[in-house]
Amino acid sequence: MALIPRLDIVSLDALELDPSTKGLPYDAPRLTVGDVGSQGWSLLAGDLPLPVAVIRQDVLAANSAWMSAFTAENNLVIAPHGKTTMSPHLFDLQIADGAWAITAATLQQVGVCLRFGVKRVLLANQPIGRPAIDACFSALHTEGGFELYCLADSLDGVAFLAEGARRNPPPEGNPLRILVEMGFIGGRTGVRTRKGAIELARAIAAAPGLELAGFECFEGMLPTPETADGLIDDVAAMALLAMEEGLFATSARIIISAGGSAFFDRVVERFDLVSFPYPVLRVLRSGCYLTHDSIAYAAAFKRIVEETTLQLPEGGLEPALEVWAMVQSRPEGGRTMLTMGKRDVSHDAGLPVPLRWYRPDGSMTAPAELSPGHSVVALNDQHCHMITPIDSPLQAGDMVGFGISHPCTTFDKWSLLMLVDEDYRVTGGLKTFF
Amino acid sequence: MALIPRLDIVSLDALELDPSTKGLPYDAPRLTVGDVGSQGWSLLAGDLPLPVAVIRQDVLAANSAWMSAFTAENNLVIAPHGKTTMSPHLFDLQIADGAWAITAATLQQVGVCLRFGVKRVLLANQPIGRPAIDACFSALHTEGGFELYCLADSLDGVAFLAEGARRNPPPEGNPLRILVEMGFIGGRTGVRTRKGAIELARAIAAAPGLELAGFECFEGMLPTPETADGLIDDVAAMALLAMEEGLFATSARIIISAGGSAFFDRVVERFDLVSFPYPVLRVLRSGCYLTHDSIAYAAAFKRIVEETTLQLPEGGLEPALEVWAMVQSRPEGGRTMLTMGKRDVSHDAGLPVPLRWYRPDGSMTAPAELSPGHSVVALNDQHCHMITPIDSPLQAGDMVGFGISHPCTTFDKWSLLMLVDEDYRVTGGLKTFF
Numbered sequence: 001m002a003l004i005p006r007l008d009i010v011s012l013d014a015l016e017l018d019p020s021t022k023g024l025p026y027d028a029p030r031l032t033v034g035d036v037g038s039q040g041w042s043l044l045a046g047d048l049p050l051p052v053a054v055i056r057q058d059v060l061a062a063n064s065a066w067m068s069a070f071t072a073e074n075n076l077v078i079a080p081h082g083k084t085t086m087s088p089h090l091f092d093l094q095i096a097d098g099a100w101a102i103t104a105a106t107l108q109q110v111g112v113c114l115r116f117g118v119k120r121v122l123l124a125n126q127p128i129g130r131p132a133i134d135a136c137f138s139a140l141h142t143e144g145g146f147e148l149y150c151l152a153d154s155l156d157g158v159a160f161l162a163e164g165a166r167r168n169p170p171p172e173g174n175p176l177r178i179l180v181e182m183g184f185i186g187g188r189t190g191v192r193t194r195k196g197a198i199e200l201a202r203a204i205a206a207a208p209g210l211e212l213a214g215f216e217c218f219e220g221m222l223p224t225p226e227t228a229d230g231l232i233d234d235v236a237a238m239a240l241l242a243m244e245e246g247l248f249a250t251s252a253r254i255i256i257s258a259g260g261s262a263f264f265d266r267v268v269e270r271f272d273l274v275s276f277p278y279p280v281l282r283v284l285r286s287g288c289y290l291t292h293d294s295i296a297y298a299a300a301f302k303r304i305v306e307e308t309t310l311q312l313p314e315g316g317l318e319p320a321l322e323v324w325a326m327v328q329s330r331p332e333g334g335r336t337m338l339t340m341g342k343r344d345v346s347h348d349a350g351l352p353v354p355l356r357w358y359r360p361d362g363s364m365t366a367p368a369e370l371s372p373g374h375s376v377v378a379l380n381d382q383h384c385h386m387i388t389p390i391d392s393p394l395q396a397g398d399m400v401g402f403g404i405s406h407p408c409t410t411f412d413k414w415s416l417l418m419l420v421d422e423d424y425r426v427t428g429g430l431k432t433f434f
Numbered sequence: 435m436a437l438i439p440r441l442d443i444v445s446l447d448a449l450e451l452d453p454s455t456k457g458l459p460y461d462a463p464r465l466t467v468g469d470v471g472s473q474g475w476s477l478l479a480g481d482l483p484l485p486v487a488v489i490r491q492d493v494l495a496a497n498s499a500w501m502s503a504f505t506a507e508n509n510l511v512i513a514p515h516g517k518t519t520m521s522p523h524l525f526d527l528q529i530a531d532g533a534w535a536i537t538a539a540t541l542q543q544v545g546v547c548l549r550f551g552v553k554r555v556l557l558a559n560q561p562i563g564r565p566a567i568d569a570c571f572s573a574l575h576t577e578g579g580f581e582l583y584c585l586a587d588s589l590d591g592v593a594f595l596a597e598g599a600r601r602n603p604p605p606e607g608n609p610l611r612i613l614v615e616m617g618f619i620g621g622r623t624g625v626r627t628r629k630g631a632i633e634l635a636r637a638i639a640a641a642p643g644l645e646l647a648g649f650e651c652f653e654g655m656l657p658t659p660e661t662a663d664g665l666i667d668d669v670a671a672m673a674l675l676a677m678e679e680g681l682f683a684t685s686a687r688i689i690i691s692a693g694g695s696a697f698f699d700r701v702v703e704r705f706d707l708v709s710f711p712y713p714v715l716r717v718l719r720s721g722c723y724l725t726h727d728s729i730a731y732a733a734a735f736k737r738i739v740e741e742t743t744l745q746l747p748e749g750g751l752e753p754a755l756e757v758w759a760m761v762q763s764r765p766e767g768g769r770t771m772l773t774m775g776k777r778d779v780s781h782d783a784g785l786p787v788p789l790r791w792y793r794p795d796g797s798m799t800a801p802a803e804l805s806p807g808h809s810v811v812a813l814n815d816q817h818c819h820m821i822t823p824i825d826s827p828l829q830a831g832d833m834v835g836f837g838i839s840h841p842c843t844t845f846d847k848w849s850l851l852m853l854v855d856e857d858y859r860v861t862g863g864l865k866t867f868f
Contacts, residue, residue, distance in 0.1 A: 018866040020546050026569040049541060049565040083816060105816040106773070107483060125816070129760045130794075131483045135460040142698050144754055154763040156830040188817055189763055189771045221814075326563045329588040329623055337623045339540070339562065342771060342782060343846050343868065360564075380655075381842050382517060382539040382559070383622055396590040397562055408815050412777050413846075413868075432455040434777065434847075 012088050012116055012431060021416050023052045025363040036418070036429025041423035043324060043399075044367070046360040050326040050399060051340040053410065053417040055291060057427055059320035060093070060419075067289045068097040069313035074268045074348035079103045079122045079257070081287025084408045085088070087417070087430045088116035090290060101149070103285045107132045112433040114139060114146060122257070123150040124218065124285060126181065126189065137209075140170040147174065149213055149255070153189045157273045158203045158210070165209025177213035178204050179255060182234045189223050191355075196236050198245070205247040212247050213255050216283075217240050219267070220260025228263045232270040243278055255281045259287035264302040265308035286409070291321040294403025295350040318404050321410060321417075323352060325384060327398045333390045336374075338400060341382040344413055350405035351376040354386065358399045367401060367424075376402070446522050446550055452620060455850050457486045462641055463645065470852070470863025477758060477833075477858035478801070480794040482831060484760040485774040487844065487851040489725060493754035494527070494853075501723045502531040503747035508702045508808040513537045513556045513691070515721025518842045521851070522550035524724060535583070537719045541566045546867040548573060548580060556691070557584040558652065558719060559790045560591045560615065567598035570644075575606040581608065581731045583647055583689070585615040587623045592637045592644070595652060599643025611647035612638045613689060621655050631672050632679070639681040646681050647689050649673045650717075655692025659741070662697045666704040677712055689715045695722035696734040699742035709771060721842070728837025729784040743856070754836050755851075757786060759818060761832045767824045770808075772834060775816040778847055784839035785810040790821065792833045801858075802827075810836070 010368045011033025017024065027049055028039070041047040043054060050289065071078045077100035082091055086109065091102050101120035104110045113121045127133050127150055139146055152158045170176060183190020191197045197215070204212045215238040219228035239256045248254050254276075258267045264286050271282050288297050301317050325340030345352050354374045356367035373389035388394060405409045411417070412434045419428035447468025451458065459481055462473070475481040477488060506511045511534035516525055525536050535554035538544045561567050561584055573580055586592045595610065606612060614634045617624020625631045631649070639644045649672040653662035662848045673690050682688050688710075692701045698720050705716050722731050735751050759774030779786050788808045790801035807823035822828060828843065838844045845851070846868045853862035 018867070020542065022542050022868065026541060026545060026565055026572075046564055049569075050563060107460060108454065108456050111460060115454060125773075126762055128762050129484060130480055131460055135483075138460075153765060154830055157763060160831060183765055185766065186769075187765075188814065188819065189765060192765055215716060291863065328560055328562050329591060331587060331617055331621075331623060331626055335620075339559075342843060347782070348776060380622065385622065396560075396588055409776060411695060415849075433452070433455065 004110065015431065017416065017431070023048065023414060023416050023418065025049060027297045028183055032432045033429050037427045039115055039426065041426040043420060044358055044360065050324055051344045053321065053323050053344070053414045054420045054424065055417055055430065056320045056322070056422070057419050058422055059221040060316050061315050062315060063290055063292055064093055064097045065318060066313055066315055067286070068316060072098070072283060074310060076268065076282045076284045078284045078286065080290065081124070081285050082113060083109055084287035085290065085411050086112060086432045086434050087411070088112065089428070089430050091116065091118055092100050094290065094322065099282065103287065107135045110139065110148070111135070114142060119145060120147040121149070122283070122285065123148065126151050126153050128157065128160065133160055133166060133265050135261070136176055137164050137170060140174050140176060143277070149177040149179060151216065152178050152200055152204060153183065153191050155200060155203055155366065156249065158200060161210055162207035165207065175209055175211040177211050178338070179214045179216040179257060180204070180238065182215060182217040182231060184222070184240065186229055188218065190217060192428065194234065194238060194241070198241060201238070201247050202244045211249055211252055212242065213252060214257065214347060216257035219258055220259060220262050225263045225266045225303070228266050232258050232267055236274040238270055239280065240274065240276060243276065253281055255283050257283035257285060259284040259286050261286040262295055265304045265310055268310055289317055291407045292317040292319050293405050293407055294319045294322065294353050294355070295405030321404055321407055322355065322401045323404060323410065324399055324401045326393040327394050327396050327400065329396050330388065330394065334388055336386045336388045336392070337396055338384040338386060339382070340384045340402070343381055345379070346404050346406040346409035347379050348406055348409050351379065352402035352404050355403050356393070356401045357394060359397070360399060370400070435766055438642060443775065449865065451850065451865070457482065457848060457850050459483060467863050467865045473859045473860065475860040477854060477860070478792055478794065479648060480766065482852065484758055487755065487778070487780045488758050488854045489609045489851055489864065490754045490756070490856070491853050492778060493494065493752050493855055494725060496749060497724055497726055497751050497754060498527055498531045500747055500749055500751060505718060507747065508744060510716045510718045512718045512720065514724065515558070515719050516547060518541055518721035519724065519845050520866045520868050521845070522546065523862070523864050524552065525552055532743065532845060534717065537721070544573065544582070545569070548576060553579060554581040555583070556717070556719065557582065560585050560587050562591065562594065567594055568602060570610055571598050571602040571604060574608050574610060581611065583611045583613060585650065586612050586634055587615040587617065587625050589634060590635055592641065595644055596641035604643050609645040610644055611645050612824065613648045613650040613725070614638070614672065614693060616649060616651040616665060618656070618665055620653065624651060627749065628672060628675070631828045632675060635672070635676045635681050645683055645686055646676065646712070647686060648691065649676070649794055650691035652694060653692055654696050659697045659700045659737070662700050666692050666701055670705055670708040673714065673805045674708065677710065687715055689717050690715035691719060693718040694719050695720040695731055699738045699744055702744055703742070704825065723751055725841045726751040726753050726842055727755065727839050728753045728787050728789070729839030751862070755838055755841055756789065756835045757838060758833055758835045761828050761830050761834065763830050764822065764828065768822055770820045770822045770826070770828055772820060773816070773819040774818040774836070776813045777815055779813070779836065780838050780840040780843035781813050782840055782843050785813065786836035786838050788834050789837050791828060793831070794833060804834070813843065
């Protein structure tokens with residue numbers, strides 16, 4: 001079972017966009033992904049139908065550079081979580097800025113990475129089910145080379161992977177590399193005890209075709225940085241224990257990994273406390289840093305800046321992703337309805353925040369700030385309910401740009417996002433694969 | 435500005451699927467939408483990677499037939515809300531079962547209808563912004579004929595539409611047909627007063643290229659059937675008032691319309707109270723009846739069955755849409771993690787409910803029920819947290835089928851859903867366009 005046996009498209013830019021793609025002008029010609037940036041479209045000129053999701057390319061580039069500096073200064077590599085954006089163009093940017101691998105959550109996502117030329121993927125889940133497991137082993141045979149790391153969190157799971165290796169043995173020198181996933185009581189996946197973890201590590205080390213590559217956790221489910229510390233410590237302690245027990249193959253690259261986008265400072269601080277007898281690769285897997293956001297991760301980053309003992313690079317993360325909608329009507333003075341809904345913007349970690357507005361009739365030279373009295377109170381499937389001060393300047397036909405919370409659940413609502421310059425002129429199209 | 439000037443694909447079955455489409459087997463050959471049903475795939479044989487969204491075709495057909503009978507028996511026509519599914523194959527089914535039009539929420543959705551041959555669309559929103567308005571008038575010139583109804587809820591909005599008609603006059607005999615949208619204080623769009631509504635009706639009637647077609651509301655935002663009654667009554671009362679004032683063109687088909695999927699019995703009951711001096715078309719716009727659901731609309735339908743004074747057709751609506759996921763691990767006896775998350779299933783009106791399970795190792799002949807002690811407590815982006823009885827039969831690699839709440843926000847997470855028979859064999863692919 002080949003993971004992607006049918007792929008002859010390797011250039012994303014050459015991929016033709018479906019003409020019904022949300023966000024494309026209604027009168028757009030047939031075009032490829034690569035054509036989007038050369039159409040001369042401008043958000044503020046009214047060329048784009050709203051709602052539309054835009055990414056400010058200067059902010060994006062600065063965020064990517066900031067994380068590159070942060071990881072370099074702290075003896076980390078990054079395998080940014082690709083599930084956030086599922087945009088191969090953004091994977092390319094991250095790799096160009098030094099990403100060691102791309103992280104994925106599912107085999108469909110691994111397939112997208114493979115399709116568009118990513119050479120090393122960390123699948124941050126235990127592959128389960130014969131289609132997924134067979135696809136993993138198949139991917140190891142990719143011409144030109146492909147390294148795949150995945151997780152294990154149960155002996156049953158390891159047994160399934162070992163069966164997969166028997167069915168479809170990996171090529172010499174390219175085993176399925178496995179990190180034991182550490183979890184916590186009441187948490188998500190991941191083995192709950194150190195005893196369970198060492199048993200898993202032994203089972204992996206003993207299985208032909210599998211290689212113990214290290215230990216990892218996802219601490220982002222925990223409520224506070226303090227509670228995350230213990231889980232991160234488990235990862236380092238287990239790696240040490242497995243070294244002492246000689247469970248790593250001599251050829252193995254030994255990895256310790258953690259890191260959502262909320263507590264990545266703590267990952268460094270805790271890992272720094274441990275010294276290892278063998279070289280260890282410290283892999284951070286944050287995904288949301290790239291576009292950042294205006295609410296949840298904005299607050300998380302503020303906490304990092306205020307609390308961390310680390311020296312942070314100049315500048316900092318800024319929100320790059322905005323969704324723009326149009327005022328449909330103001331049926332009551334204090335209530336404005338806009339053309340944006342649950343299908344267009346994340347709503348699972350805070351409702352979008354109005355940032356600025358623009359009237360596309362030639363009367364304004366640039367978007368203007370909106371006063372704090374404007375706030376979103378509800379989203380329906382295709383509508384946004386915004387409370388507005390009675391003297392708000394907004395009227396039907398005005399455009400409003402919103403900051404979002406939780407990039408993952410905004411990206412997945414768009415198969416095409418627009419990359420824009422500082423004047424909101426479209427410079428490219430970011431195709432996503434959800 | 436043509437709405438869809440670039441469409442040469444008119445056959446959905448001939449459309450090639452992107453190889454990265456979620457839900458497709460990893461080793462699927464390149465295929466078109468029309469090929470999906472002839473691959474011999476079976477959910478229970480383990481051919482599909484999980485998660486996958488499936489629609490039981492027998493239940494779907496029965497729901498469609500039930501609504502067809504309900505509307506026919508109650509002097510209604512249905513313009514089912516296409517935004518729910520955005521699946522042109524399902525539009526075809528609805529039209530074959532007598533749908534008078536397809537309802538849409540956005541111009542992108544109108545474009546999808548037009549692309550795949552729908553001849554009459556009710557856009558249940560005020561078009562706003564030059565791209566959207568120009569696209570409306572452009573669509574009226576579609577070769578072979580295309581009737582477009584839309585809403586208006588402010589004088590500014592009508593002025594924009596009138597300008598659009600001046601820029602791009604509709605062809606003789608095919609004006610932009612407009613329903614005045616009635617709203618309520620604290621609600622969504624829609625004019626708040628009868629005085630405001632009659633002013634709008636006059637403005638529409640006076641504008642060349644626009645035609646007053648009637649009045650409508652969306653009562654589904656109201657908390658109870660009793661509160662919905664007043665809004666439905668407004669619609670009928672306004673139509674009567676506009677008739678008395680002579681605002682309808684003699685050629686106009688006069689429409690009164692309402693109807694989400696929760697209170698559609700009340701629409702009939704309230705409209706039945708009014709008699710009109712001219713023929714009136716009563717248009718229901720429910721969308722969720724087609725797949726129905728296992729939670730929110732299941733409860734709403736139960737209320738209808740218990741309370742309505744109407745004679746209902748035999749049978750009733752049943753849930754047709756399920757999302758299947760795989761047990762990834764049971765890291766604690768009472769907690770099971772599955773391969774399904776916010777990106778795969780609706781979570782805005784209740785978390786999914788586990789219905790049945792299956793072990794794809796040949797030991798079971800059919801899915802078995804799950805005891806009530808199994809319940810979903812949380813979803814992350816790509817994970818499902820399920821509480822399980824300690825003696826639950828579930829283990830890693832087992833499949834679990836979930837019922838969903840709110841079809842609209844499950845459909846939009848899949849660009850391809852699988853149509854299945856009673857044994858979960860794939861009989862077709864439903865491509866969606868969100």
